[in-house]
Amino acid sequence: MSGKGGEGRPNPSLFELALTFNHIALASFGGGLSAWSREVIVVEKKWMRDEEFLSAVTMCRILPGANQINMAVFVGSRFGGLAGALAAVAGLCAIPVTIAVGLAFAYFKFHEVPELKSVLRGATAAAIALTLSMAIKTGRKCLGGVVPILFFAAIFALNGVMRWPLLACLALLAPLAVLWGWPRKKESEA
Amino acid sequence: MKDDALTFMHIVVLFSSLSLMSIGGGNSVLPEMHRKSVQDYKWISDQQFADVFAISQAAPGPSILIVTMIGYQAGSQAGGPVIGILGALLATACMILPAGVLVYIVSSVWTKAEKSPVRMAVERGLAPITVGLILASAYVMAGSSDHGWQAYVLTGLCTVVFTTTKINPILVVGLAGVIGYLGWV
Numbered sequence: 450m451s452g453k454g455g456e457g458r459p460n461p462s463l464f465e466l467a468l469t470f471n472h473i474a475l476a477s478f479g480g481g482l483s484a485w486s487r488e489v490i491v492v493e494k495k496w497m498r499d500e501e502f503l504s505a506v507t508m509c510r511i512l513p514g515a516n517q518i519n520m521a522v523f524v525g526s527r528f529g530g531l532a533g534a535l536a537a538v539a540g541l542c543a544i545p546v547t548i549a550v551g552l553a554f555a556y557f558k559f560h561e562v563p564e565l566k567s568v569l570r571g572a573t574a575a576a577i578a579l580t581l582s583m584a585i586k587t588g589r590k591c592l593g594g595v596v597p598i599l600f601f602a603a604i605f606a607l608n609g610v611m612r613w614p615l616l617a618c619l620a621l622l623a624p625l626a627v628l629w630g631w632p633r634k635k636e637s638e639a
Numbered sequence: 640m641k642d643d644a645l646t647f648m649h650i651v652v653l654f655s656s657l658s659l660m661s662i663g664g665g666n667s668v669l670p671e672m673h674r675k676s677v678q679d680y681k682w683i684s685d686q687q688f689a690d691v692f693a694i695s696q697a698a699p700g701p702s703i704l705i706v707t708m709i710g711y712q713a714g715s716q717a718g719g720p721v722i723g724i725l726g727a728l729l730a731t732a733c734m735i736l737p738a739g740v741l742v743y744i745v746s747s748v749w750t751k752a753e754k755s756p757v758r759m760a761v762e763r764g765l766a767p768i769t770v771g772l773i774l775a776s777a778y779v780m781a782g783s784s785d786h787g788w789q790a791y792v793l794t795g796l797c798t799v800v801f802t803t804t805k806i807n808p809i810l811v812v813g814l815a816g817v818i819g820y821l822g823w824v
Contacts, residue, residue: 454786456701457683463736475809478699478737482701489654496808504750505746507747508749509663509742510663511765512734512738513658513659513661514661515702516702517701518735522739522743526743534743540702541735542701544699545701546700546707548698548700549695549708549731550707550724550728552698552708552765553723553727554723557712567820567821568696568816569689569819570819571815572815573689574791574794575808575814576812577784577786577794578794578800578811579768579801579808580773580776580780581794582758582775582801583666584797585802587766587773588770588774591767592770601768602744604768604771604772604820605771608772609771610714615654615668623764626765627760628764629765630759630762631759632755632760
């Protein structure tokens with residue numbers, strides 16, 4: 450579209466955005482979606498440099514929403530505005546959502562079958578382990594010190610054990626946590 | 640007809656709000672999703688919630704597909720499989736849209752915000768909260784399935800594998816399924 454050939458800014462079409470994120474979704478079957486996104490976006494397509502990509506990953510992690518979908522919104526909007534964001538998200542989600550609907554149909558039809566129950570009992574144990582390991586991996590990085598451990602323990606107790614509504618837990622703890630996280634040194638004022 | 644409309648409304652309210660509260664990704668709102676869809680709306684049972692959680696973790700794609708499966712059951716309970724499919728799509732869209740709009744807005748100013756204290760405060764402050772919510776998810780899921788001591792042992796073993804090796808998780812989940820099939824958990 451733009452007349453600049455060669456080494457100019459990459460300019461993927463909406464279709465290419467959708468296709469690329471579809472590829473990322475399917476290639477990462479079983480996990481490692483973030484690693485695959487980097488492989489495709491930075492290494493293969495050269496749409497972003499590594500630093501830009503890592504900065505985007507940080508944003509996708511701290512904002513609400515599934516990280517992979519946030520990444521699709523970020524990359525899509527960068528190259529194609531609102532249409533680009535929609536194309537990337539549609540590409541990422543179309544096939545997985547179709548599969549999930551099919552699985553839901555099959556599961557709710559056959560969930561009384563004893564063999565399926567047994568298989569799922571084993572699979573659930575592993576899926577819980579997957580969640581636990583995610584908590585361990587991210588916890589290692591940020592739970593150094595008394596205050597973060599207090600926040601961690603408080604939200605676990607309130608939301609997980611006492612089953613308070615999430616909104617109440619966040620309303621109570623998130624402002625305190627952000628206040629604690631606020632950089633104290635003056636030089637951070639740019 | 641009234642049932643469908645009410646269910647759709649509940650789907651929209653629940654998943655749109657979960658979308659905005661899902662700091663750290665979809666896994667942090669599982670306890671809240673469980674509380675509403677099992678205890679309040681009674682769309683699915685405790686055991687079914689644990690099952691669709693396991694299935695969605697093993698399925699390809701982003702980590703929020705459990706929402707698609709719960710939306711399906713909520714809809715089909717109110718009006719059969721066609722309403723179920725509509726419920727699934729509606730729930731998925733609601734889980735994606737609000738957070739997506741926020742990301743869309745923030746991404747346009749993100750590079751300029753590189754050094755802003757707000758960004759640093761949110762990044763540092765919310766991290767331990769996210770970890771607490773993810774651990775709460777694991778805790779609630781274990782309570783939701785009928786987790787006997789053998790299942791706890793299997794969960795422990797799998798956790799060690801996931802944290803110390805780079806084996807594709809889908810293989811481990813599959814193997815755990817076989818162990819379940821053999822009746823060992």
